[in-house]
Amino acid sequence: MDSFIGILILHEIFQLDWLLFFTEIECGSEIPLGNNVQTTEKGSKLWHLRKFNIFEKFDRDDLESVTKILHLKEIKKRDPIYLPSENHSRIFFLIKGKAKLSRIDAKDGKELILFLIKPGELFGLLSLSEERYSNTMAVALQRCLVGYIEFADFQRMTKNAVFSMELNKLVGSRMVRIENRLDELLFREVPCRLARLLLRLSKEFPKKMKCGDKIDLNLTQQDMANLIGATREIVSLTLNDFKRQGLIASHRRQICIHDKKNLQELSR
């Protein structure tokens, strides 16, 4: 009976456009093709790639060769970047916008958000593994510009020792993050999980304000629930509890952390 929810989640996400507009998003309309880029002009593939840590140690020539296999695509808010059904054999680079990487339970359609992705991050790495059964998907939380590389091309890149080393680090750190959250889900209770989530988000998506550290995301309570493996109702109750204790405040779906210390206390 609840089985619709998971599917509906795909449609729900955000509604605050105007906040996002004045920050980013003026690029993306004209995109020079990688081939003859001499200068790293703003908005070119080369210019985009420079922002990815994983290419930090790449020299210009190497980077230029990457631009030749990199495809760009714009994704509208709430549209999927890839679906669980697809045998996604691509590696994605998030250039602009924000996205969520989630896993849908086949039985009841419930969603668990694995990662929130911000510009400069890679995703779709699971297609590197042999088993492609994975029921993960990526959805744009805002208008996104993504780059992607076909698996075959990507495989060739991994022959570069420096690159594959960086890749290993990245996969490793994701692994650690997942393990930590696994332990959270098993051994911590909702207020603790939610407190941790808020602290994490305020670090990952910071927006300094007079009132304190704000989280630069417009997550719905349903999203937060999907992030910590709880229900929307419990998230609502717990958030109000936090507000009553003066730990946080929220206006227009943006949460502001007022009392970091006590929130940290809760997160132990």
Added chain:
DNA sequence: ACATTAACGCCTC
């Protein structure tokens, strides 16, 4: 301690 269900008004699309 938390999920589930149902019911409500509000807000968005």
Added chain:
DNA sequence: GAGGCGTTAATGT
């Protein structure tokens, strides 16, 4: 106006 969202309360595990 429909459906998504936030909220509350009752009830179940």
